[in-house]
Amino acid sequence: MAANPALLRNMLRTYGKQITTARRLARYRRTLRSAGAEDQVEISREAKRRELVHKVAAEIVESLIVTGSENPVVVDIKKELETAFKTKFHFAYPPEDLDLQIFRVLGENDAVEVTGPERVRVLEKLWHIALEKVDETML
Secondary structure, eight states: OOOOHHHHHHHHHHHHHHHHHHHHHHHHHHHHHHHTOSOOOOOOHHHHHHHHHHHHHHHIIIIIHHHTOOOHHHHHHHHHHHHHHTSEEEEEOOTTOSSOEEEEEOSSSOEEEOOHHHHHHHHHHHHHHHHHHHHHHOO
């Protein structure tokens, strides 16, 4: 198969430009490193761990609590929340809403939505328990 010389020249020219650009960037990085001008953001291991604990706890509160996961951490969080308020709760995201709804389970087929200051207290307690449990179980 014969190669078109114009296409071959164009490809080699593009390749040459890429190599030149890569060399310039490498030189620029070396200059920055030697001058100490690169920004180096270092956070402690504890701060990284705390950030990861918050991410995992948020994931648990936002999705796993609602889906009824059988994850042992999720089950422990729910049990502790139910013990703290001496009642069972059901969490749901209705299709038309973006906000989490919390229902206090009164009977087998009866539930009342938790609203106002009580809802805030339940969410705060849920978040606090989730953070504690995730922090305990993380290595």
